[in-house]
Amino acid sequence: xxxxxxSFSKLYLVIVMLITYLPIAMVVxxxxxxxxxxxxxxxxxxxxYQELFHDAAMIEALKNSLILGFISCAMxxxxxxxxxxxxxxxxxxxxxxxxxxxxxxIMVPEIILGMVFMAFxxxxxxxxxxxxxxxxxxxxxxxxxxxxxxxxxxxxxxSLEEAARDLGASPSRIFWDITLPLIxxxxxxxxxxxxxxxxxxxxxxxxxxxxxxxxxPIKVYTQMKTGVTPEINALCTIILIVVVLVLLVSSFFRxxxxxxx
Amino acid sequence: xxxxxxxxxLELKNITKNFGDTEVLRGIDLTVHEGQFVTLLGSSGCGxxxxxxxxxxxxxxxxxEVLLEGKPVKNLAPEKRNVNTVFQNYALxxxxxVYNNIAYGLKLKKxxxxxxxxxxxxxxxxxxxxxFEKRMPSEMSGGxxxxxxxxxxxxxxPKVLLLDEPLGALDxxxxxxxxxxxKKLQKKLGITxxxxxxxxxxAINMSDVIVVMRDGKFEQAGSPTEIYDHPKTSYVASFVGxxxxxxxTVTSIKEDTAILSGSCGTxxxxxxxxxxxxxxxxxxxxxxxxISVWREAKAEQYITGTITEKSFVGGMLRIxxxxxxxxxxxxxxxxxxxxxxxGEKVCLxxxxxxxxxxxxxxxxxxx
Numbered sequence: 001x002x003x004x005x006x007s008f009s010k011l012y013l014v015i016v017m018l019i020t021y022l023p024i025a026m027v028v029x030x031x032x033x034x035x036x037x038x039x040x041x042x043x044x045x046x047x048x049y050q051e052l053f054h055d056a057a058m059i060e061a062l063k064n065s066l067i068l069g070f071i072s073c074a075m076x077x078x079x080x081x082x083x084x085x086x087x088x089x090x091x092x093x094x095x096x097x098x099x100x101x102x103x104x105x106i107m108v109p110e111i112i113l114g115m116v117f118m119a120f121x122x123x124x125x126x127x128x129x130x131x132x133x134x135x136x137x138x139x140x141x142x143x144x145x146x147x148x149x150x151x152x153x154x155x156x157x158x159s160l161e162e163a164a165r166d167l168g169a170s171p172s173r174i175f176w177d178i179t180l181p182l183i184x185x186x187x188x189x190x191x192x193x194x195x196x197x198x199x200x201x202x203x204x205x206x207x208x209x210x211x212x213x214x215x216x217p218i219k220v221y222t223q224m225k226t227g228v229t230p231e232i233n234a235l236c237t238i239i240l241i242v243v244v245l246v247l248l249v250s251s252f253f254r255x256x257x258x259x260x261x
Numbered sequence: 262x263x264x265x266x267x268x269x270x271l272e273l274k275n276i277t278k279n280f281g282d283t284e285v286l287r288g289i290d291l292t293v294h295e296g297q298f299v300t301l302l303g304s305s306g307c308g309x310x311x312x313x314x315x316x317x318x319x320x321x322x323x324x325x326e327v328l329l330e331g332k333p334v335k336n337l338a339p340e341k342r343n344v345n346t347v348f349q350n351y352a353l354x355x356x357x358x359v360y361n362n363i364a365y366g367l368k369l370k371k372x373x374x375x376x377x378x379x380x381x382x383x384x385x386x387x388x389x390x391x392x393f394e395k396r397m398p399s400e401m402s403g404g405x406x407x408x409x410x411x412x413x414x415x416x417x418x419p420k421v422l423l424l425d426e427p428l429g430a431l432d433x434x435x436x437x438x439x440x441x442x443x444k445k446l447q448k449k450l451g452i453t454x455x456x457x458x459x460x461x462x463x464a465i466n467m468s469d470v471i472v473v474m475r476d477g478k479f480e481q482a483g484s485p486t487e488i489y490d491h492p493k494t495s496y497v498a499s500f501v502g503x504x505x506x507x508x509x510t511v512t513s514i515k516e517d518t519a520i521l522s523g524s525c526g527t528x529x530x531x532x533x534x535x536x537x538x539x540x541x542x543x544x545x546x547x548x549x550x551x552i553s554v555w556r557e558a559k560a561e562q563y564i565t566g567t568i569t570e571k572s573f574v575g576g577m578l579r580i581x582x583x584x585x586x587x588x589x590x591x592x593x594x595x596x597x598x599x600x601x602x603x604g605e606k607v608c609l610x611x612x613x614x615x616x617x618x619x620x621x622x623x624x625x626x627x628x
Contacts, residue, residue, distance in 0.1 A: 166319070
């Protein structure tokens with residue numbers, strides 16, 4: 001009786017893991033497959049990777065995505081962090097309302113956000129391109145940083161800042177010496193989230209990217225219309241490796257440094 | 262009376278503070294001399310922490326003035342006052358090691374690296390944490406963190422060190438040890454300490470001056486002996502050393518001893534400096550350890566009651582006697598031997614000099 005239950009739970013686990021990871025494994029495997037069609041294994045090849053690196057449009061799109069990700073993420077980090085710190089200090093009656101409003105970009109469906117951004121930018125007569133992309137991506141990235149930093153600030157003892165003041169620190173010194181180092185982990189994880197959101201965003205980007213500008217997700221999406229090439233598999237594999245590496249590094253750091261409390 | 266000759270280092274003049282509609286401090290005056298160990302004693306919510314924060318500059322008083330070494334500092338930011346604070350929860354910077362925590366004040370003052378190193382090392386040995394430079398606060402025990410917090414404040418050579426219930430989070434044994442060490446440290450450095458606590462034992466063990474606070478006002482200020490032996494109000498008497506408060510009407514006065522009659526018997530009390538009038542009612546405070554218990558009265562004045570409770574607390578036997586008017590008198594005895602049982606009727610007596618009149622302020626004005 002007991003044995004049966006154990007085997008069932010194991011089976012369940014295997015099924016869930018298969019559903020989740022088998023497609024990913026397939027993508028990785030077929031990126032090395034010496035065949036145009038992702039149906040049968042024909043032999044090992046680096047061909048698709050070579051082709052990928054010679055695909056100038058793809059490289060260009062990747063470059064755009066990285067630039068867009070970094071700039072929007074950096075801007076969101078500054079705005080979101082300052083916003084969270086400011087919000088923690090003030091005590092308006094409308095504070096709850098403002099905090100609620102600030103998380104709206106996460107809750108509104110992307111398709112609506114995209115349309116709104118497009119309408120707004122054309123109203124302003126802004127030329128569609130990197131600038132509009134950066135503005136749009138920054139806007140929807142801010143809440144991620146804001147919420148992360150806000151949550152961290154709640155856990156920081158207010159008397160730390162008072163202690164620094166008591167020891168002779170000016171308000172700006174307190175920010176650089178005490179507050180910022182303590183919220184930095186939250187800023188970093190907010191940034192990671194924001195970058196991830198920006199890096200794989202298709203819906204909003206399509207509305208505001210302009211005729212010549214293409215980000216990686218848009219590029220992949222448009223190529224899919226003409227059929228999946230193993231080149232995409234190769235690209236996915238590379239991104240996958242980068243993501244896993246980032247996760248490993250961040251978890252290594254988190255284990256190395258104990259959480260301050 | 263050497264203390265009196267030392268210069269005044271800190272003065273509070275008629276400080277008031279409101280948070281919204283609540284009056285937290287209602288007119289506080291305090292004069293502290295150099296090198297004194299002053300304790301603000303009171304239950305939570307009496308305004309003692311607010312007083313400390315006003316001295317530190319973390320809170321701005323609604324009215325009144327703070328004078329540090331004779332200079333008004335009310336409008337001076339905390340970072341510009343030569344006062345440092347040891348916070349209740351230590352408030353050590355969690356991302357800095359012990360060395361950087363202690364050196365932070367010096368770093369802000371741009372003290373040279375070599376001097377900083379020397380002074381931090383000296384401070385660490387002063388608080389007996391030699392070799393702890395590289396430790397993070399999270400890797401230390403409560404008592405050790407406490408020492409770091411003290412070192413971090415003391416390294417700036419403050420005129421006044423403010424301590425907000427610094428031993429509150431420690432266990433009893435460590436607290437006793439730290440009391441002793443803090444007092445020793447204060448004597449050695451000669452720095453003025455203003456110490457906050459709700460623990461009367463701590464206050465009595467360490468202070469030169471105890472200020473008992475209640476509801477945003479100073480109830481009484483004086484040396485531990487004064488506060489303990491001559492409490493001015495029933496609150497001070499019961500808060501410091503938990504005295505029994507009894508009421509009665511004066512029936513006769515013989516020289517310096519007044520005889521009062523209450524609902525449960527008669528009581529004796531020295532009149533001391535007070536002018537006692539026959540026929541008026543007064544309040545007395547009698548310490549629990551000064552009361553003797555007999556089956557049959559031995560003295561002329563005694564009150565009667567029934568033993569209702571016996572318990573052994575902190576090395577002392579605590580006996581509760583309920584009087585006929587339902588009020589309770591607490592008696593303490595060393596050791597565990599006590600020859601009377603619960604339910605027995607007993608007589609309670611004390612020598613006239615063991616009782617004091619309290620709450621006399623209004624009474625004296627009536628004259």
